Each structure stands twice: as structure tokens, then as C-alpha cells.
Amino acid sequence: MTGSSHGMLANLFQVDSTVDLTGQIRDLPVPQFMTLLEQITTEFEYFLQAIELINNEKLEVMLERLLDAFTHKIGQILQAEHTTIFLVDEEKQQLWCKTASIDQPGAELRVPMNTGIIGHVASTGEPLNIHDVDTHPLFNRDTDRHTGRQTRNLLCMPVLNRKSQVVAVVQLVNKSNGKPFTEVDQSLFGEFAASIGVILESCNLFYIAARNQRGAAALLEATASLGQSLNLDDTLSKVMDEARDLMQADRSTLFLIDRDRHELWSKVAVADDRNNRVEIRLPANRGIAGYVASTGETLNIPNAYEDPRFDPTVDQSTGYHTRNILCMPVFNSSGALIGVTQLINKDQGSFTGSDEDFMRAFNIQAGIALENAQLFQNILLEKQYQKDMLQSLSDAVISTDMDGRIVTINEAALELLGCLIQGSEGWQCQTLWTQNLVGRPVWSVVPVESLQMRLEDSLNTGARHYVPEQTLHVAIAFDEDDPLPVLAAWDPEQEGFTAWSIGEVLDPEARVQRFERSINLTVNPLTNPTGSVRGGLVVLEDISSEKRMKTTLYRYMNPEVAEQVIAIGEDALMEGERREVTILFSDIRGYTSITESMEAAEVVSLLNSYFETMVEAVFNYKGTLDKFIGDALMAVFGAPLTLETHAWKAVQSALDMRHRLELFNTERHRSGDRELHIGIGLSSGEVVCGNIGSKKRMDYTVIGDGVDISSRLEGVTKIYGNWDQSCNIIISEFTYGECHDKIWVRELDRIRVKGKERSLTIYELLGNRQAVFTPTQHQFLEHYLAGRQAYGDRQFDQALKQFEQAKTICPGDRATHLHLERSLLYLQNPPHDDWDGVHTLTSK
Numbered sequence: 019m020t021g022s023s024h025g026m027l028a029n030l031f032q033v034d035s036t037v038d039l040t041g042q043i044r045d046l047p048v049p050q051f052m053t054l055l056e057q058i059t060t061e062f063e064y065f066l067q068a069i070e071l072i073n074n075e076k077l078e079v080m081l082e083r084l085l086d087a088f089t090h091k092i093g094q095i096l097q098a099e100h101t102t103i104f105l106v107d108e109e110k111q112q113l114w115c116k117t118a119s120i121d122q123p124g125a126e127l128r129v130p131m132n133t134g135i136i137g138h139v140a141s142t143g144e145p146l147n148i149h150d151v152d153t154h155p156l157f158n159r160d161t162d163r164h165t166g167r168q169t170r171n172l173l174c175m176p177v178l179n180r181k182s183q184v185v186a187v188v189q190l191v192n193k194s195n196g197k198p199f200t201e202v203d204q205s206l207f208g209e210f211a212a213s214i215g216v217i218l219e220s221c222n223l224f225y226i227a228a229r230n231q232r233g234a235a236a237l238l239e240a241t242a243s244l245g246q247s248l249n250l251d252d253t254l255s256k257v258m259d260e261a262r263d264l265m266q267a268d269r270s271t272l273f274l275i276d277r278d279r280h281e282l283w284s285k286v287a288v289a290d291d292r293n294n295r296v297e298i299r300l301p302a303n304r305g306i307a308g309y310v311a312s313t314g315e316t317l318n319i320p321n322a323y324e325d326p327r328f329d330p331t332v333d334q335s336t337g338y339h340t341r342n343i344l345c346m347p348v349f350n351s352s353g354a355l356i357g358v359t360q361l362i363n364k365d366q367g368s369f370t371g372s373d374e375d376f377m378r379a380f381n382i383q384a385g386i387a388l389e390n391a392q393l394f395q396n397i398l399l400e401k402q403y404q405k406d407m408l409q410s411l412s413d414a415v416i417s418t419d420m421d422g423r424i425v426t427i428n429e430a431a432l433e434l435l436g437c438l439i440q441g442s443e444g445w446q447c448q449t450l451w452t453q454n455l456v457g458r459p460v461w462s463v464v465p466v467e468s469l470q471m472r473l474e475d476s477l478n479t480g481a482r483h484y485v486p487e488q489t490l491h492v493a494i495a496f497d498e499d500d501p502l503p504v505l506a507a508w509d510p511e512q513e514g515f516t517a518w519s520i521g522e523v524l525d526p527e528a529r530v531q532r533f534e535r536s537i538n539l540t541v542n543p544l545t546n547p548t549g550s551v552r553g554g555l556v557v558l559e560d561i562s563s564e565k566r567m568k569t570t571l572y573r574y575m576n577p578e579v580a581e582q583v584i585a586i587g588e589d590a591l592m593e594g595e596r597r598e599v600t601i602l603f604s605d606i607r608g609y610t611s612i613t614e615s616m617e618a619a620e621v622v623s624l625l626n627s628y629f630e631t632m633v634e635a636v637f638n639y640k641g642t643l644d645k646f647i648g649d650a651l652m653a654v655f656g657a658p659l660t661l662e663t664h665a666w667k668a669v670q671s672a673l674d675m676r677h678r679l680e681l682f683n684t685e686r687h688r689s690g691d692r693e694l695h696i697g698i699g700l701s702s703g704e705v706v707c708g709n710i711g712s713k714k715r716m717d718y719t720v721i722g723d724g725v726d727i728s729s730r731l732e733g734v735t736k737i738y739g740n741w742d743q744s745c746n747i748i749i750s751e752f753t754y755g756e757c758h759d760k761i762w763v764r765e766l767d768r769i770r771v772k773g774k775e776r777s778l779t780i781y782e783l784l785g786n787r788q789a790v791f792t793p794t795q796h797q798f799l800e801h802y803l804a805g806r807q808a809y810g811d812r813q814f815d816q817a818l819k820q821f822e823q824a825k826t827i828c829p830g831d832r833a834t835h836l837h838l839e840r841s842l843l844y845l846q847n848p849p850h851d852d853w854d855g856v857h858t859l860t861s862k
Contacts (some may be wrong), residue, residue: 098190134158149198173199179219268363319343344369350389414558456525483541490535599656600668600702601728607695635674637666657707665756676745699731701750730771747783749754770858777856798827814845
């Protein structure tokens with residue numbers, strides 16, 4: 019058994035299967051066996067080095083350098099001014115090479131296999147020696163644009179592998195001595211062409227093996243990474259990052275399909291903060307991603323700008339250049355299309371069929387991970403929804419299992435039982451109380467007569483019980499050694515309070531805080547979809563004086579503020595005090611003309627519906643409803659509880675009113691009713707607040723200049739407001755100064771309201787800083803503000819020009835008309851030297 023030039027292992031692989039290889043080796047003498055081992059060991063070491071080479075991340079760079087070195091050496095030997103080696107891409111039927119373009123150094127140039135001279139040589143395997151390229155029909159002058167050289171003559175030679183297949187084409191341009199290439203040059207190239215063919219084929223095989231190896235490893239890593247999180251946001255982020263790394267792309271986006279809104283959505287990193295991701299949405303049938311989402315087909319686009327579905331506007335606005343795109347569908351385990359992955363700009367060349375295969379395998383894993391994350395998120399949302407719903411109930415609610423033991427208990431129930439959960443550590447106390455109560459029989463914690471009997475009947479038979487006006491006696495015992503008080507219940511037999519934690523009657527001398535509640539008791543069964551009872555629900559409605567007080571306060575402020583007011587006590591409200599607040603006045607425009615033809619019941623219904631939504635806008639921003647004055651509303655921000663951001667809260671409330679009025683008017687329009695228009699005035703300042711009235715009737719209210727100014731500004735909207743706007747909002751300079759960095763405004767005028775000596779600047783509230791204005795709106799505001807500046811500087815001719823421009827853009831703006839009239843008047847009759855630009859109002 020002897021070796022050959024092909025190698026010992028190659029000989030072993032070529033052995034006929036009928037030959038007894040084991041027998042041949044068994045009969046070898048020891049020296050020959052040792053020689054055989056050495057030869058095989060040497061060849062295996064070469065194999066190991068090749069495997070290490072494949073796993074080396076720098077293989078691609080090394081192969082490129084090797085190819086570059088051969089390219090320059092061939093050009094040197096054959097005395098060519100420029101030499102290029104075009105490699106054959108069988109998969110895409112293209113020839114490609116690295117270009118030296120100034121704009122894109124290291125980019126790839128790709129041409130079809132059947133194009134031009136090199137395409138002819140690659141297709142036929144025959145060399146071409148062209149002495150004058152201008153006379154040759156296959157020459158493509160566009161090639162010179164890539165090389166930056168003027169081509170005179172060229173020699174184009176095929177490079178074959180061991181199977182006589184073309185693996186590359188070498189193009190030598192312009193013989194350096196000015197003469198054409200000769201047959202001697204062709205023969206000289208033929209001396210090393212076979213070796214170059216073997217090397218190029220080996221390089222290509224190495225490159226493919228290395229790419230497949232890296233891709234498989236990356237796919238395994240990505241699959242493992244995707245399976246580590248059930249958080250949807252984390253999964254989205256990992257899918258995008260892993261896909262980008264796997265495919266060596268510049269950008270990657272995963273769009274999920276929102277079928278309810280017919281949109282694709284994703285979360286992308288903010289430019290200056292990759293940890294901060296914002297949600298983006300686009301129509302589900304638009305663009306490249308929309309096409310894939312609509313059809314479920316894969317799109318592999320080598321040149322984005324040649325595809326009519328590509329929208330280049332984003333590139334134009336950002337300066338980014340999209341070269342190629344791979345966009346593929348993502349399916350869940352049941353085969354439903356749930357998303358789209360989009361990869362942009364592969365680092366080297368275009369996306370290949372192998373990339374599609376890898377991405378398809380990746381998307382299968384991504385689809386499973388996304389489905390799991392979405393299911394888990396839905397479960398969390400449903401659980402949180404039920405928890406929030408339970409906690410939001412004002413009545414005490416306790417759920418039990420089939421043995422009557424507590425499963426859940428809401429905050430209202432804890433408060434009803436006397437559990438102390440207020441203060442800075444309220445959440446922690448609430449958690450501790452809940453942990454101590456869960457698992458205990460509900461009747462041992464809630465000592466209501468016949469509760470155990472009624473609950474057991476409900477659990478056994480599905481019966482429902484309602485027992486009104488029950489008395490609940492509970493107590494809290496304080497122990498100096500225990501930070502958490504002991505909950506106790508009244509025991510009629512023992513004539514004392516029994517602590518449920520120890521089952522003993524409390525020491526009469528112990529520090530005990532007793533509570534007596536008036537409640538309505540409801541006991542209901544909890545059933546599953548088949549109707550079987552799976553637990554009980556105990557509802558305790560507090561009808562005590564504290565409950566009634568809360569109900570009253572809820573009419574004037576939101577529950578959170580009401581709770582804080584209750585905490586400070588009713589006596590605190592009796593004392594007058596000075597506070598910095600913001601006052602909001604709103605009024606319906608043309609109310610009399612709207613309601614004069616309506617029945618009384620219709621008027622009441624209209625006002626109730628209107629005030630219902632407007633009061634919500636007040637409560638949502640911690641405002642207090644002061645009073646209704648006919649069709650007008652007055653609200654206070656900053657009393658009775660101090661509110662540091664009272665001006666900003668009031669502004670947000672006013673903007674919310676504007677939005678709610680638009681929705682309100684939409685419904686009225688559908689019903690054929692007239693739309694409502696309102697004016698809103700806001701001003702901030704110091705007021706006196708407290709309970710004011712007589713012994714028989716008192717109201718908590720505020721008085722002071724801030725109230726008067728807000729009321730006047732609401733009236734001023736009739737002068738400066740536009741009737742084509744459903745809601746005009748004017749704020750004073752005092753409110754503007756408190757939150758100028760959060761809002762967009764237009765300075766309307768500097769006025770002196772009736773009954774006041776001091777003048778003030780008023781502003782139209784346009785929106786918060788998230789509001790976006792059209793170019794037309796920007797142009798209008800520029801002319802108006804320039805007019806105001808000229809008007810204040812007594813340059814009335816310039817003011818007229820600017821206000822005329824503003825009027826042309828917005829003909830119905832009343833503030834512009836007012837300034838036009840004044841500017842014209844002052845231009846004809848100039849004001850006194852002491853004129854300060856202030857306009858004095860003669861009516862309220």
C-alpha cells in the first residue's frame with residue numbers, strides 16, 4: 019500500500035469497497051505501518067489547518083488580498099496598464115469584481131454573464147485579443163467609466179478549473195508599450211492559467227464554506243437568543259439585531275402586522291440613543307414591506323432605485339443611500355403571516371439565494387419567538403387589566419376559592435378593614451397586608467353576620483345574596499415590636515376584639531383603633547365558561563359618612579385629589595389662605611340662539627352631555643370644578659391642594675377641552691345638530707381660597723385678580739377669536755410665563771381690560787410643543803408677528819404690509835383684521851408720543 023502525488027487519504031477514499039482495507043493494513047510490516055501513520059497524520063494536519071482557516075473571521079480579507087496580489091502580478095508579467103479579475107457567480111449568473119471607485123471604495127461591480135466582451139469569454143470559454151476596441155461590436159464603452167481609463171486594446175482570458183469550467187475571466191487593458199497584446203502574451207498567460215484556476219476555485223470554495231459556517235453559527239446563536247425572552251419589546255430588539263448581524267447588513271427592521279388598524283409597526287432606536295426605541299407605523303399595503311405583508315412573497319432587490327415599489331423620499335431627506343433590500347415574511351406556528359423582516363444594504367455585494375435560505379430559517383425561529391412573546395404579553399395585559407379593574411373599583415371586592423379562602427383583595431377592601439396603607443410606604447404596606455390576608459377564610463377577616471353561610475351557599479349552589487345596611491366592626495391593634503399593626507375583628511361571644519393572627523382576644527388596655535362601617539353586602543359565585551362555580555366574590559359597599567363625603571367630592575375633583583382632601587380633613591378647608599393657582603373659564607358661544615328653539619329637556623340634556631366631557635378634561639389634570647354659571651364653567655388648578663405645575667396642568671386641560679369638543683361636535687354633526695363653539699380664558703396668580711358663604715350654605719371657592727382676569731380673557735375670545743374655530747383659547751402673560759417652554763403661542767395684543775389699570779399681554783394658545791404646523795401656518799405667523807413688531811415700533815406702514823400679507827394667507831383671522839384697522843387709523847392719525855401700544859377694552 020503506497021502513497022501517490024494525490025495523497026494517502028485520497029488513495030484511501032478511492033479504494034474499491036470490495037477491497038478488504040482492514041486486511042491490507044493488518045498485513046503491513048511495522049515500519050510501513052508507521053510510515054502510513056505519519057503520512058495520514060500529516061495530511062490530517064492540513065485538513066485541520068483548512069478547518070481553522072474556514073473558522074477564521076479574517077479569511078475573507080485574506081482571500082481578497084491574495085486575489086489582489088495575483089491581479090497585480092499578472093498585469094506586471096503581461097505589461098498591462100490595468101488588470102481586473104472577474105469571478106463567476108453561478109448562482110446569480112453574474113461576473114463580479116471589486117472596484118476602485120472614489121465614491122464607493124471597495125464596492126462591487128457586477129455584470130450579467132452574457133454582457134460584453136467578458137461575458138462572451140465567460141460563456142464560451144474562448145479568449146479574445148482585441149487590438150482596437152472601438153471597432154469591436156462587443157465592447158461596452160460604459161466600462162471605462164468604472165475604471166476611469168480610456169481603453170485602446172485588451173486581452174480577455176478565461177480561467178478554467180479542473181473540470182474545464184470557467185471560474186473567472188482576466189481582463190488586461192492597454193499594453194504598456196503602446197502596442198496590442200500578442201499570441202506570445204496569450205501563451206505566457208496559459209503557463210500559469212491552470213494554477214490560477216485551481217487557486218481561484220479553492221478560494222471560492224473556502225469562501226463559501228466559511229460563509230456557511232459563520233451563517234450556521236450565527237443562526238444557532240440567534241435562535242438561542244430569541245428563545246431567552248418573553249418580553250415583546252426585547253424580542254423585537256433581538257430579532258432586529260440578530261438579523262442584521264446574521265446577514266451582515268447595514269440596517270434591519272422587523273415590522274409586525276396590526277390587522278385591526280391595517281398597519282405595519284415596529285420599534286426603532288432613536289438616532290442618539292440606541293437604548294431608547296420609538297414606535298413607527300406605516301400602511302400595511304405600501305412600499306416594499308407592505309408588498310411582502312400583502313402577498314407573503316419574498317423580495318430580493320439588488321438595486322432599490324430600479325424597483326417602482328421603493329420610496330426614495332426617506333433617502334433624500336436623510337442623505338442615506340439604499341442599495342439593495344431583502345424583505346421576507348414571518349409566519350407563526352399555524353402558518354399565519356404576522357410580520358415582515360427587512361434588511362438593507364448588505365456589506366459585500368447583494369443578498370444571495372443562500373442569504374434567503376438562512377433568513378427563511380431565521381424567520382421561522384423569529385416567528386415562534388414573536389408568537390410566544392405576543393401570547394405572553396396578552397396574558398400579562400389581561401392579568402393587569404383584571405388587576406387594574408379590581409383596584410379601580412371604589413367598592414371593597416374580595417375573591418375566594420372554593421373553600422372560602424381569600425385569593426385577591428383590592429385596595430378599597432383593605433381600607434374598609436382599617437389596614438393602614440397611606441404614606442410614603444403605602445405600596446409596601448398594601449403588599450404586606452395582602453400577603454397576610456390571602457389564604458385566610460374571608461369570614462375570619464370580615465366579621466359580617468351570616469357571611470360564611472351565604473358564601474358557602476353561593477359556592478355550592480351558585481346562589482346570589484344581597485344584604486343591605488350591615489354593620490362591620492373591625493380594629494387595628496398596635497404593637498411597638500411589630501411595624502405592621504394587627505387586624506382584629508369583633509367577637510360578640512368574647513365581647514372583645516380577636517386578632518386573626520393569633521386567635522386571642524386583645525388586651526383591653528392595648529392600643530386599639532376601632533372602626534365601625536355601614537356596608538351593603540353582596541355575595542356572588544364566580545363561574546367558568548361552562549357555568550361551573552370556581553370561586554366566590556364578596557362585595558362590600560361602604561355607605562358610611564366617609565363614603566358619602568367621597569361621593570360629594572368626586573363631583574368636584576378627580577378621585578386622587580379627593581382622597582388627598584379627605585386626608586387633610588374638612589376643617590382645613592374652612593380656613594382661608596392665599597395660594598398661587600391658575601383659573602380656567604369656558605363659555606359656549608351663541609348659546610341663546612342655539613337653545614331658544616329647544617325644549618327644556620333638550621337643553622338640559624345638551625348641557626349635561628357637554629359638561630360631562632369638559633369636567634373630565636378638568637379632572638384628568640387634577641383641576642377642581644369650582645362652579646357652573648349657566649353655560650359657563652370655572653375650574654381651579656392648585657386649590658384646595660397645592661399643585662406646583664398648576665399653569666401647565668390648566669393649559670393641558672384647555673387643550674384637552676378643545677380635542678373633546680371636536681369629538682363632541684362630530685357626534686352632533688352626525689345627528690344633524692348645530693356644532694358648539696366655545697371660548698376659554700386662562701390666567702395665573704395669587705388668590706384667596708376657602709369655604710365662603712353663610713351658616714346654612716357654604717361653598718369652597720377662590721377670589722382675586724386671577725379669577726377676574728381669566729373671566730375677562732374668556733370674554734376677549736369673542737373679540738380676537740375666529741368663528742371658524744370650534745375652540746379659541748387665550749392665556750395671560752402670567753400663565754405663559756409659567757409654562758412658555760412647553761407650548762406654542764401667538765402673541766395677540768397688549769390690552770387693558772375694563773376695570774383694571776394694569777395692562778397685560780395676551781396670547782393665543784396654539785398647542786403643546788409636540789404640535790406640528792404646516793408651511794402655510796408658519797408663513798402666516800411670520801407675517802403676523804412681524805406686523806405686531808412694526809405696530810409696537812409705530813411703523814404703521816410696515817405693519818399694514820405685513821398684516822395684509824397675513825390676511826391674504828388667512829382671510830378670516832379676526833386679530834389680523836383688528837390690527838389692520840388700527841394701523842390704518844394710526845397711519846392717518848398718529849397716536850400721542852406717550853402711546854405704549856396698549857389697547858383698552860371698553861366692555862367685559
